[in-house]
Amino acid sequence: MTGPADAALLAAVAIGSVRGSAALGAARWPRRSPGAAILLWQALGLAGGLAAVGALIEIGVPPDATSVANGVTRVASAAASGRLFAAGQPALPVFLRLVSLVMGLALLARLCSVLIASSALVIRARRRQRALLALLARGDPKAPGALVVDHPAAAAYCLPGLRSRIVVSVGALDLLRPAELAAVLAHERAHLRERHDLVVLPFTALRRAFGWSRICANAHQSVALLIEMLADDRALRARPARALAGALARFGTAGCIGNAPAGALAVSGAPYEGEMAARVTRIMTPAPPLAYAVRLSILCAATVIVVVPVAVLLLPN
Amino acid sequence: MDVLWGTGASLTVREVSAQLTERDLAHTTVMTVLDRLAKKGFARRERDGRAWRYRPSATREAYVTELMLTALEQTGDRSAALARFAKSVSGAEASALRGALDEIEGGGGG
Numbered sequence: 142m143t144g145p146a147d148a149a150l151l152a153a154v155a156i157g158s159v160r161g162s163a164a165l166g167a168a169r170w171p172r173r174s175p176g177a178a179i180l181l182w183q184a185l186g187l188a189g190g191l192a193a194v195g196a197l198i199e200i201g202v203p204p205d206a207t208s209v210a211n212g213v214t215r216v217a218s219a220a221a222s223g224r225l226f227a228a229g230q231p232a233l234p235v236f237l238r239l240v241s242l243v244m245g246l247a248l249l250a251r252l253c254s255v256l257i258a259s260s261a262l263v264i265r266a267r268r269r270q271r272a273l274l275a276l277l278a279r280g281d282p283k284a285p286g287a288l289v290v291d292h293p294a295a296a297a298y299c300l301p302g303l304r305s306r307i308v309v310s311v312g313a314l315d316l317l318r319p320a321e322l323a324a325v326l327a328h329e330r331a332h333l334r335e336r337h338d339l340v341v342l343p344f345t346a347l348r349r350a351f352g353w354s355r356i357c358a359n360a361h362q363s364v365a366l367l368i369e370m371l372a373d374d375r376a377l378r379a380r381p382a383r384a385l386a387g388a389l390a391r392f393g394t395a396g397c398i399g400n401a402p403a404g405a406l407a408v409s410g411a412p413y414e415g416e417m418a419a420r421v422t423r424i425m426t427p428a429p430p431l432a433y434a435v436r437l438s439i440l441c442a443a444t445v446i447v448v449v450p451v452a453v454l455l456l457p458n
Numbered sequence: 459m460d461v462l463w464g465t466g467a468s469l470t471v472r473e474v475s476a477q478l479t480e481r482d483l484a485h486t487t488v489m490t491v492l493d494r495l496a497k498k499g500f501a502r503r504e505r506d507g508r509a510w511r512y513r514p515s516a517t518r519e520a521y522v523t524e525l526m527l528t529a530l531e532q533t534g535d536r537s538a539a540l541a542r543f544a545k546s547v548s549g550a551e552a553s554a555l556r557g558a559l560d561e562i563e564g565g566g567g568g
Contacts (some may be wrong), residue, residue, distance in 0.1 A: 294526055
């Protein structure tokens with residue numbers, strides 16, 4: 142394939158990823174098989190980013206470059222020796238190509254830097270939490286395997302990482318019945334065991350970097366909810382549905398947890414249908430998961446979505 | 459740290475050791491722990507002759523509050539450092555959940 146055809150294909154993949162994300166965000170089936178849907182989100186995100194960067198760079202390199210790397214090297218060496226604008230050649234196309242190339246490289250740098258910055262932020266916040274927990278938390282026979290913090294507000298969360306922790310507040314211990322607490326702990330253990338935090342991290346980073354983008358906000362919100370549903374499903378393998386749904390409902394009705402002002406809730410809460418209510422409904426009246434064949438085709442689709450831009454970028458022209 | 463929180467004043471290593479009688483720790487162990495707390499910013503230390511005196515940087519309550527604010531997602535930070543079991547909910551959703559809870563409990567006596 143030639144450079145312009147590559148660029149067109151990559152642009153098509155980028156636009157397709159955006160369209161696909163919008164459709165996936167609006168679809169109802171993901172909550173039936175959250176694992177498959179998360180895989181598709183990851184594929185769309187990766188392909189979209191690669192294709193957007195790739196398309197800009199492909200447009201930016203000379204049309205007769207044998208590969209992306211070759212093209213970028215040629216432009217860079219031409220720029221270094223001041224021969225970028227050759228005499229007798231129209232300057233405008235060269236200039237536009239250069240703009241595209243710079244934009245592509247800048248986008249790539251931005252994507253990498255937000256991921257690194259986000260990870261650093263998360264690591265620092267977790268280190269602070271671990272240090273605070275070491276000072277303040279205690280074990281409690283009521284919550285085996287968890288740390289307990291003396292505070293009347295109800296909270297239950299996990300601190301992922303190599304030295305992971307599950308934390309519940311005294312408020313949560315008072316709020317929940319023993320079976321419900323066991324279900325909550327099973328849910329959190331599923332998060333830790335399957336490193337769900339690593340799944341959400343890139344989407345959080347994207348949202349931080351492109352906060353103005355509805356697609357990024359949607360993707361992050363969808364993936365965060367699907368991860369919770371996935372952990373709910375794992376907890377349901379060992380714990381009764383009524384215990385898990387009861388715990389969720391109780392947290393919700395303890396309501397305005399920590400007496401947050403309404404404004405703070407409106408900001409942190411979801412703008413669309415309540416996620417907590419959706420989880421409870423889903424646990425109590427479960428829809429059957431997608432058929433095996435359907436999930437297999439989602440896996441194939443996710444693979445193709447990622448392989449196409451990678452192949453276009455790596456294969457020589 | 460509990461010893462430091464327990465007394466209002468700043469303490470020397472020896473004084474902290476004296477209060478930790480039930481744990482029979484070596485003087486150097488206590489010194490190391492206090493030194494680490496100071497490095498992490500949880501304790502402040504000042505020279506008092508040849509010894510260091512330590513006092514907490516903030517109250518226990520202040521740290522618990524910090525911990526819980528992060529846990530309850532009220533710091534406005536979406537860094538996803540934690541995975542929370544439950545989200546805060548709006549008034550309408552809370553009443554929907556109350557209905558669900560009644561149903562769950564009605565379904566078999568809890």
